[in-house]
Amino acid sequence: MKRRLRLTQSADIERVRQYGKSFAHPLLVLVVLANQVGHTRVAVIAGRALGKAVKRNRAKRLIRAAISPYIEIIKPGWDLLLIARRPFAQADISSAKEILEILLARANLIINLDDTP
Numbered sequence: 149m150k151r152r153l154r155l156t157q158s159a160d161i162e163r164v165r166q167y168g169k170s171f172a173h174p175l176l177v178l179v180v181l182a183n184q185v186g187h188t189r190v191a192v193i194a195g196r197a198l199g200k201a202v203k204r205n206r207a208k209r210l211i212r213a214a215i216s217p218y219i220e221i222i223k224p225g226w227d228l229l230l231i232a233r234r235p236f237a238q239a240d241i242s243s244a245k246e247i248l249e250i251l252l253a254r255a256n257l258i259i260n261l262d263d264t265p
Contacts, residue, residue: 153219155191155227164191164229171254175236175243176211178251179229188222190215194232207232207239214244218252221259228257 155161168181183189192211194204211230222228230248239247252258 153188153190155189155229160189160227161191161193161229164227168227168229169255171251173247173251175233175239176247176251177231177233178248178255179231180255180257181227182225183227185225187224188219188226188228190219190228190230192230192232194236197234198232198237203237204232207236210236210239210241210244211248214241214248217245218248218258222252222257223259226257 155164164179164181168179171178171180190212192208192215194207194211196204198204198207211232215228215230236244249258
């Protein structure tokens with residue numbers, strides 16, 4: 149994921165976590181908050197409940213790979229925080245993409261390609 153698309157500052161992540169609107173799924177939680185940057189930024193979190201470092205890093209890589217195709221069709225101007233839940237350790241890329249599509253649609257963040265001029 150490109151550097152400008154990453155949400156890296158802990159203060160920004162905490163702001164999204166505290167003031168953002170969350171959309172939950174048994175495997176993943178999406179927290180969204182509008183930003184003033186003008187483009188979408190993404191942060192991925194996998195806590196210790198997921199397992200040791202190898203499992204957490206695998207989960208984060210999987211989430212980043214799953215969100216990559218959707219970056220172009222997400223409405224600009226949003227900060228996204230993706231939090232992996234414990235069962236996500238057994239997920240694969242196809243289920244991760246399905247979950248992300250469901251959560252992004254529920255958050256109304258996907259650009260409707262039929263409305264574009």
